[in-house]
Amino acid sequence: MNAIDPIHAEAQGIRLSGVTKSYDAKAVTIPPMDIEMRAGEFTVILGPSGCGKSTLLQMIAGLERVTGGTISIGGREVQDLEPKERGLAMVFQNYALYPHMTVAQNIGYSLRVAGIQRAERDARVKAVARMLGLADFLHRKPGQLSGGQRQRVAIGRAIIREPGVLLFDEPLSNLDAQLRQDMRLELAELHHRIGATSIFVTHDQVEAMTLADRILILNKGRVEQFDTPKTIYSRPASIFVAKFIGAPPMNILPVSGDGRALRFGNGKVFAASPLKGEFLLGIRPESIVLDRHGPIRAQLRHREDLGSHMILTAAFDLVDLRIALPFGSAEPQQSDLHLHFPRECLHLFDVEGRRIEADFHLEYAN
Ligand SMILES: Nc1ncnc2c1ncn2[C@@H]1O[C@H](COP(=O)(O)OP(=O)(O)OP(=O)(O)O)[C@@H](O)[C@H]1O
Ligand SMILES: [Mg+2]
Numbered sequence: 001m002n003a004i005d006p007i008h009a010e011a012q013g014i015r016l017s018g019v020t021k022s023y024d025a026k027a028v029t030i031p032p033m034d035i036e037m038r039a040g041e042f043t044v045i046l047g048p049s050g051c052g053k054s055t056l057l058q059m060i061a062g063l064e065r066v067t068g069g070t071i072s073i074g075g076r077e078v079q080d081l082e083p084k085e086r087g088l089a090m091v092f093q094n095y096a097l098y099p100h101m102t103v104a105q106n107i108g109y110s111l112r113v114a115g116i117q118r119a120e121r122d123a124r125v126k127a128v129a130r131m132l133g134l135a136d137f138l139h140r141k142p143g144q145l146s147g148g149q150r151q152r153v154a155i156g157r158a159i160i161r162e163p164g165v166l167l168f169d170e171p172l173s174n175l176d177a178q179l180r181q182d183m184r185l186e187l188a189e190l191h192h193r194i195g196a197t198s199i200f201v202t203h204d205q206v207e208a209m210t211l212a213d214r215i216l217i218l219n220k221g222r223v224e225q226f227d228t229p230k231t232i233y234s235r236p237a238s239i240f241v242a243k244f245i246g247a248p249p250m251n252i253l254p255v256s257g258d259g260r261a262l263r264f265g266n267g268k269v270f271a272a273s274p275l276k277g278e279f280l281l282g283i284r285p286e287s288i289v290l291d292r293h294g295p296i297r298a299q300l301r302h303r304e305d306l307g308s309h310m311i312l313t314a315a316f317d318l319v320d321l322r323i324a325l326p327f328g329s330a331e332p333q334q335s336d337l338h339l340h341f342p343r344e345c346l347h348l349f350d351v352e353g354r355r356i357e358a359d360f361h362l363e364y365a366n
Contacts, residue, residue: 009087009164011040011197012074014060019069019079021055021221029055030221032069037214039074042191042198044208046244047218053201054092056218057167060199061090073165088165095154097142103129104138107156114161128156131186133179147174152183159190168200172207184210205245209233217241239353242282248311248322250282250347262360266317270296270341273360280349285311285324287345290332294340295364300332312337 014037021030030052037043045053058064060071062083071079078086089110097106105112108125116124129135132152142150151174158166172180184207191198191211202208208215209229217224217232217240225237236242236250243249255262257275264270286309298314298321312323314337323339325331343362350356 008162008194009196010074011195012087012164013037013039013041014165014197014199015072016060017070017072019059019071020067021052021059021064022067028221030059033221033223035216035223035226037197037199039197040195042200042211042213043216044212044214045199045201045216045218046203046205046208047224048244049203051218052221053218054169055221057090057092057169057199057201060165061088061167062086086165087163088167089158089161089163090167090169091151091154091158091171092167092169095151097150097153097157099142102139102141103134103145103153106142106153107134107160109157110161124160125156128160131190132156133182148176148179151175155183159194162194162196164196166196166198168198170201170203172202172204180204187211205247209245215245217244235355236282236347237355239280239282239349242347242349246284246286248285248324250284251288251319251321252349253281253283253317253319253321255279255281261363261365264317268317269365270362271360272363273358275358275360278351279356280351280353282347282349283341283345285322286326287342288321288323289340289342290323290325290330290337291340292338294338296339296341298337298339300335300337303331314339 016033016035018032018034019030020032022028045056047053055064059066062081066079070077073086104125107128108121111121111124129138132155134149134152134156137145137149142153151171155171172183175183188211200211212229214226214228215232216226219240225232225241232241232245239252254265256278257273259274259276261269262271262273262275298316300312300314302313304311308327310325312325314321314323348356348358
């Protein structure tokens with residue numbers, strides 16, 4: 001396939017250099033940002049509401065101007081180009097379909113504009129509609145569809161030309177859980193097939209973990225971490241990231257070091273370490289081991305059975321620890337719990353919440 005094929009473009013790399021955005025003089029929405037997405041890479045942007053996800057996507061799309069910096073797509077600077085000159089397609093939070101056109105016409109619109117023959121157009125529209133579960137609605141108008149069906153038409157319209165770059169802003173947010181799951185698989189297959197460089201904004205961490213080659217975690221417009229789902233989960237760069245990925249979120253316990261040992265707030269030693277000062281220790285609920293001989297004692301306060309696993313809440317050293325037990329594991333019979341924190345599952349952060357790699361080995365003492 002070559003770049004001028006009207007219905008399939010090669011994936012393009014995207015580079016942002018010093019890109020900033022201020023909607024007004026008083027506030028900076030995106031402080032200078034340098035990031036690069038490789039050609040064909042699937043990036044998921046994750047972050048709390050208002051952190052700048054849509055702003056970032058709209059600057060790449062050309063719907064918002066950058067306040068400073070450059071954006072290049074396939075090596076070509078695009079920040080001053082119109083959206084249609086950037087070689088990308090998008091599905092946004094507030095997608096607008098053409099109300100007077102049928103579903104088939106909406107999906108096939110860009111092919112018609114590109115002058116693709118009717119027979120080919122119809123075949124492609126049918127194939128896309130089948131994939132999106134819209135085959136029975138091709139003759140309806142958008143006003144006769146549910147929100148979720150309309151959202152799928154918007155996706156169909158964006159993907160039909162198989163562009164080199166695809167931008168999605170929460171494209172699955174109007175769908176029910178089952179449809180969302182189905183669409184997630186369809187999108188993963190679609191990406192596999194057309195291989196466009198894709199940027200996908202979502203609030204859903206399952207979507208992020210399953211779709212992304214890399215996840216970009218934004219906090220107030222800044223990049224907290226940009227890495228593979230595996231690394232984001234196993235080596236979060238900050239407490240912010242650690243608490244954003246994983247449900248329930250990572251447990252965070254204050255600890256202090258005197259140069260020889262790290263102690264919990266209750267004064268009990270849990271590790272030998274040369275660290276001095278205050279730190280925060282992290283452990284995921286699923287990493288805590290219930291162990292009759294475990295050195296850490298906690299008081300069970302609550303249990304929630306979620307079917308596939310059980311979440312225990314237990315009081316330990318001024319905090320409530322969350323412990324996740326997989327289905328079928330032995331449940332505690334009494335409220336006095338004995339726990340073990342495996343060394344390889346412990347994360348250490350400074351008081352600002354930044355990850356630190358520190359040497360310490362477990363040495364519990366009561
Ligand atoms: N057109 C605008 N004019 C002024 N401020 C804006 C504009 N659009 C967004 N903002 C502000 O910029 C910040 C980032 O908004 P943005 O829409 O990018 O967030 P988001 O991460 O997409 O949030 P959500 O998850 O709620 O969609 C917010 O504080 C928002 O109020
Ligand atoms: Mg948004």
